[in-house]
Amino acid sequence: xxxxxxxxDRLKQFVSQSANMxxxxxDVAIDRGMTQIIKSAVMVxxxxxxxxxxxxxxxxxxxxxxxxxxRIAIIxxxxxxxxxxxxxxxxxxxxxxxxxxEVLDIRERPHYDYPDAEALVDRFTGIFMTGGDQLxxxxxxxxxxxxxxxxxxxxxxxxxxxxxxxxxxxMGYHMISGGSSGESPHxxxxxxxxxxxxxPEIVVDQHFHNRNRMARLMTAIAxxxxxxxxxxxxxxxxxxEPNHIMRVLGRGTVTVVDPxxxxxxxxxxxxxxxxxxxxxxxxxxxxxxxxxxLLKRIPISPSV
Amino acid sequence: xxxxxxxxDRLKQFVSQSANMxxxxxDVAIDRGMTQIIKSAVMVxxxxxxxxxxxxxxxxxxxxxxxxxxRIAIIxxxxxxxxxxxxxxxxxxxxxxxxxxEVLDIRERPHYDYPDAEALVDRFTGIFMTGGDQLxxxxxxxxxxxxxxxxxxxxxxxxxxxxxxxxxxxMGYHMISGGSSGESPHxxxxxxxxxxxxxPEIVVDQHFHNRNRMARLMTAIAxxxxxxxxxxxxxxxxxxEPNHIMRVLGRGTVTVVDPxxxxxxxxxxxxxxxxxxxxxxxxxxxxxxxxxxLLKRIPISPSV
Numbered sequence: 001x002x003x004x005x006x007x008x009d010r011l012k013q014f015v016s017q018s019a020n021m022x023x024x025x026x027d028v029a030i031d032r033g034m035t036q037i038i039k040s041a042v043m044v045x046x047x048x049x050x051x052x053x054x055x056x057x058x059x060x061x062x063x064x065x066x067x068x069x070x071r072i073a074i075i076x077x078x079x080x081x082x083x084x085x086x087x088x089x090x091x092x093x094x095x096x097x098x099x100x101x102e103v104l105d106i107r108e109r110p111h112y113d114y115p116d117a118e119a120l121v122d123r124f125t126g127i128f129m130t131g132g133d134q135l136x137x138x139x140x141x142x143x144x145x146x147x148x149x150x151x152x153x154x155x156x157x158x159x160x161x162x163x164x165x166x167x168x169x170x171m172g173y174h175m176i177s178g179g180s181s182g183e184s185p186h187x188x189x190x191x192x193x194x195x196x197x198x199x200p201e202i203v204v205d206q207h208f209h210n211r212n213r214m215a216r217l218m219t220a221i222a223x224x225x226x227x228x229x230x231x232x233x234x235x236x237x238x239x240x241e242p243n244h245i246m247r248v249l250g251r252g253t254v255t256v257v258d259p260x261x262x263x264x265x266x267x268x269x270x271x272x273x274x275x276x277x278x279x280x281x282x283x284x285x286x287x288x289x290x291x292x293x294l295l296k297r298i299p300i301s302p303s304v
Numbered sequence: 305x306x307x308x309x310x311x312x313d314r315l316k317q318f319v320s321q322s323a324n325m326x327x328x329x330x331d332v333a334i335d336r337g338m339t340q341i342i343k344s345a346v347m348v349x350x351x352x353x354x355x356x357x358x359x360x361x362x363x364x365x366x367x368x369x370x371x372x373x374x375r376i377a378i379i380x381x382x383x384x385x386x387x388x389x390x391x392x393x394x395x396x397x398x399x400x401x402x403x404x405x406e407v408l409d410i411r412e413r414p415h416y417d418y419p420d421a422e423a424l425v426d427r428f429t430g431i432f433m434t435g436g437d438q439l440x441x442x443x444x445x446x447x448x449x450x451x452x453x454x455x456x457x458x459x460x461x462x463x464x465x466x467x468x469x470x471x472x473x474x475m476g477y478h479m480i481s482g483g484s485s486g487e488s489p490h491x492x493x494x495x496x497x498x499x500x501x502x503x504p505e506i507v508v509d510q511h512f513h514n515r516n517r518m519a520r521l522m523t524a525i526a527x528x529x530x531x532x533x534x535x536x537x538x539x540x541x542x543x544x545e546p547n548h549i550m551r552v553l554g555r556g557t558v559t560v561v562d563p564x565x566x567x568x569x570x571x572x573x574x575x576x577x578x579x580x581x582x583x584x585x586x587x588x589x590x591x592x593x594x595x596x597x598l599l600k601r602i603p604i605s606p607s608v
Binding site for chain 2: 181182183184185209210211212214215218233236251252253263264266270274275276277278279280281282283284285286287288290299301302
């Protein structure tokens with residue numbers, strides 16, 4: 001009897017059973033990567049996404065935003081050269097077949113009040129925040145009617161939001177605004193500020209392994225153990241879907257630093273330059289095809 | 305009643321109870337750092353240890369080796385300038401009060417057979433391996449009667465062995481011989497070889513956070529999930545005692561990467577350049593005063 005079941009079938013059966021155990025739809029656990037159009041996702045890109053070859057990540061953003069029906073706004077205001085960077089993405093999204101592409105070159109705040117802010121946001125199906133300086137981005141739009149409406153429309157599943165580099169860093173409530181590497185974890189290794197609060201449950205770091213930011217993300221998470229650290233490599237995206245699933249797409253990895261089981265930390269009482277002690281961080285390295293359940297805090301193996 | 309118990313007393317009581325729960329001697333959980341002379345330890349130093357100021361780590365090595373009765377051998381053969389580096393440590397250990405200090409300038413293998421190798425090792429209470437190139441060190445002494453006798457005397461608790469930088473890297477059976485940083489974890493990020501097998505249960509990396517080696521240690525451990533990854537910062541030592549306790553001393557941190565709970569990894573079948581997926585690594589960052597139980601795989605909080 002047992003010979004008639006191939007190893008692949010056994011593996012599929014195992015995945016199916018695991019999915020049941022995890023109380024997930026089998027489809028959710030089994031389907032492969034980006035087979036269907038993702039609606040209402042937040043796409044957090046680690047910077048350096050491919051802009052000239054297969055442009056997998058930017059293409060996924062346009063497709064999620066409606067493909068040939070996509071109406072896309074570019075927010076280039078993290079950058080000190082919003083004209084140039086806005087034009088680059090404008091040309092890419094146009095080339096990728098979006099119906100409408102506009103650059104919202106916001107240079108001061110507050111730029112819109114209700115109901116104009118809502119009317120503005122509602123003209124688009126997808127909004128893309130470029131790289132630059134996350135403090136500049138948040139200084140211009142955080143807590144404005146415009147940003148609040150964006151967050152609201154995401155919750156209502158009416159909008160796709162993507163951010164790359166600085167635009168990714170700003171996604172959380174607690175935001176890594178700067179820091180360094182090449183040192184033992186200590187509090188002065190990372191500078192924190194307040195972000196756009198689109199994904200309040202996570203602290204994002206970007207250009208992650210490329211710029212050796214593991215120590216600074218662990219340091220940030222030690223200070224905010226009620227969040228989950230998400231470190232995203234270049235040309236890689238963490239896609240947050242409404243069902244609390246994070247999917248990975250792209251060339252590198254997404255690193256999850258889960259402090260949910262920390263049993264001891266000296267973070268509260270040591271000086272800024274003293275080495276940190278943190279017991280029991282759980283870390284996952286996730287390549288393309290992997291998923292992570294944010295509420296259950298479990299990684300889901302790639303489909304078989 | 306409860307007002308009569310101070311917060312500090314309550315904390316001490318908690319630590320005492322925790323120690324009982326962990327089935328450890330209260331003394332083991334409570335005593336402070338390096339209060340007593342450590343016998344028969346293996347001291348794995350992350351490189352760049354202080355040689356001019358309080359020389360805490362090198363002093364601890366001399367004290368562990370017997371203090372004013374210490375007979376110390378320096379093995380400088382990882383270095384391409386064994387004369388110079390041998391002399392530097394010779395002067396330091398002499399200055400720190402060791403009774404005998406000798407440089408064993410081994411330049412070819414095999415240099416000693418039994419029983420001469422045993423007679424040589426037995427002249428010393430402490431052996432110190434310098435930095436340089438761990439492949440050169442292992443090429444000269446691994447699997448020689450000399451190295452086998454060193455391992456035997458450590459097991460018999462008759463010898464203290466210390467190694468810094470390359471001398472630290474060589475402590476495990478699986479040895480990180482090179483690699484790079486600034487990239488997503490992938491198999492080509494790390495080069496592995498065979499070490500001196502002094503501490504077979506661990507894979508050591510040194511100059512750890514200083515040279516951003518988290519990704520390469522996680523990569524090494526994904527390939528050897530039956531070991532524990534130990535990343536040691538500069539001017540920091542992981543002291544392995546016969547009771548399976550690792551203690552931390554020095555300026556930086558020791559990072560433990562425990563793969564004991566890995567539930568999924570693509571390590572076996574992906575290409576060398578493909579990004580790795582690793583689910584459920586447990587990571588501890590340990591500063592001076594912390595301990596880690598290698599068999600139980602649990603960190604022990606610093607004493608109160």
